[in-house]
Amino acid sequence: MLQINNFSVGIKEKIIVDSLTLEIGDGEVVGLVGESGSGKSMTALGIMGLLPHTAEVMSGEILLDSRNLLAKSAQEMRNLRGRDISMIFQEPMTSLNPTMKVGKQLMEVFAVHSEKYLKDEAQNKVLEVLKSVGLNDSRRVFDSYPHELSGGMRQRAMIAMAMLLRPKLLIADEPTTALDVTVQKQILDMLIELKEREGGQKMSILFITHDLELARHFCDRIAVMKDGAIVEQGEAARVMDEPSHEYTKRLIEAVPGRRTGRRHHADDSIAGSGRDAKRDKVLSVSGLSAYYKNKRKGVLTDRRL
Numbered sequence: 587m588l589q590i591n592n593f594s595v596g597i598k599e600k601i602i603v604d605s606l607t608l609e610i611g612d613g614e615v616v617g618l619v620g621e622s623g624s625g626k627s628m629t630a631l632g633i634m635g636l637l638p639h640t641a642e643v644m645s646g647e648i649l650l651d652s653r654n655l656l657a658k659s660a661q662e663m664r665n666l667r668g669r670d671i672s673m674i675f676q677e678p679m680t681s682l683n684p685t686m687k688v689g690k691q692l693m694e695v696f697a698v699h700s701e702k703y704l705k706d707e708a709q710n711k712v713l714e715v716l717k718s719v720g721l722n723d724s725r726r727v728f729d730s731y732p733h734e735l736s737g738g739m740r741q742r743a744m745i746a747m748a749m750l751l752r753p754k755l756l757i758a759d760e761p762t763t764a765l766d767v768t769v770q771k772q773i774l775d776m777l778i779e780l781k782e783r784e785g786g787q788k789m790s791i792l793f794i795t796h797d798l799e800l801a802r803h804f805c806d807r808i809a810v811m812k813d814g815a816i817v818e819q820g821e822a823a824r825v826m827d828e829p830s831h832e833y834t835k836r837l838i839e840a841v842p843g844r845r846t847g848r849r850h851h852a853d854d855s856i857a858g859s860g861r862d863a864k865r866d867k868v869l870s871v872s873g874l875s876a877y878y879k880n881k882r883k884g885v886l887t888d889r890r891l
């Protein structure tokens with residue numbers, strides 16, 4: 587579906603993405619993990635055709651269903667974005683215009699892509715997609731400005747916008763980091779549901795995260811980035827349980843309560859009353875990971891954290 591070959595980007599003499607090769611299959615969720623500054627976002631922006639002006643693509647190809655995105659004009663990329671590839675960010679205000687009501691912004695997506703609908707028809711499609719991302723009070727959301735919604739609702743509205751034209755690939759760059767853990771779970775659940783929903787070609791997801799445990803349970807495969815290059819990639823459980831690269835081992839060692847080769851039970855690892863805020867966060871993240879682990883095994887269908 588997406589095949590990135592030998593992709594390199596430089597900014598002012600510095601190599602930011604270094605000969606990156608990565609494949610994402612139909613309906614596959616691939617996690618891109620690595621410390622801050624390793625080049626994850628630049629990779630995503632490269633796929634979207636949204637690299638900063640100072641960046642220079644030095645080599646490679648990015649094939650979306652065999653079409654090389656790097657050879658596309660700015661206009662062609664504008665047409666592809668939204669329809670073929672969409673991106674959601676940590677901060678929904680990056681995508682949402684604070685001065686325009688949510689419904690109007692979503693309706694504009696149709697106009698940008700020359701999808702001609704009667705006004706009522708477009709409105710119904712937008713209300714439907716708002717409902718599909720869990721915004722059941724879709725009429726109120728439609729008529730609200732972004733600042734009138736909670737953070738979780740804004741995130742859902744941004745996802746609705748990204749999903750409106752049913753893209754083949756969704757790039758999610760730290761989509762839930764800023765949200766509290768319960769809302770994180772709801773939103774990741776929803777993404778999985780949206781991915782599975784359609785008949786025909788399934789949506790693929792490139793999931794960019796710092797949270798290795800979450801990647802382990804949410805993704806099919808994980809690619810680990812360091813200094814612009816992928817140092818290791820493979821099936822999620824294999825990368826986390828038997829990492830082959832020293833850097834991956836160090837990243838995993840840095841996950842609180844986690845050691846390579848000695849997988850322990852996340853829920854048992856940090857027990858207690860949770861007085862300490864840091865400990866609370868660790869517990870929550872571990873709980874979330876355990877939830878996904880079980881969900882992927884089909885053990886849980888409706889467990890609440």
Ligand SMILES: Nc1ncnc2c1ncn2[C@@H]1O[C@H](COP(=O)(O)OP(=O)(O)OP(=O)(O)O)[C@@H](O)[C@H]1O
Nearest residue numbers: 597602620621622623624625626627628629638640
């Ligand atoms: N507009 C820019 N101009 C110059 N250098 C940049 C620009 N944006 C990012 N960089 C540099 O590119 C490198 C990769 O940044 P990138 O944002 O892709 O990392 P990241 O892995 O996504 O980090 P994070 O997890 O913190 O988002 C960093 O060294 C960063 O300083």
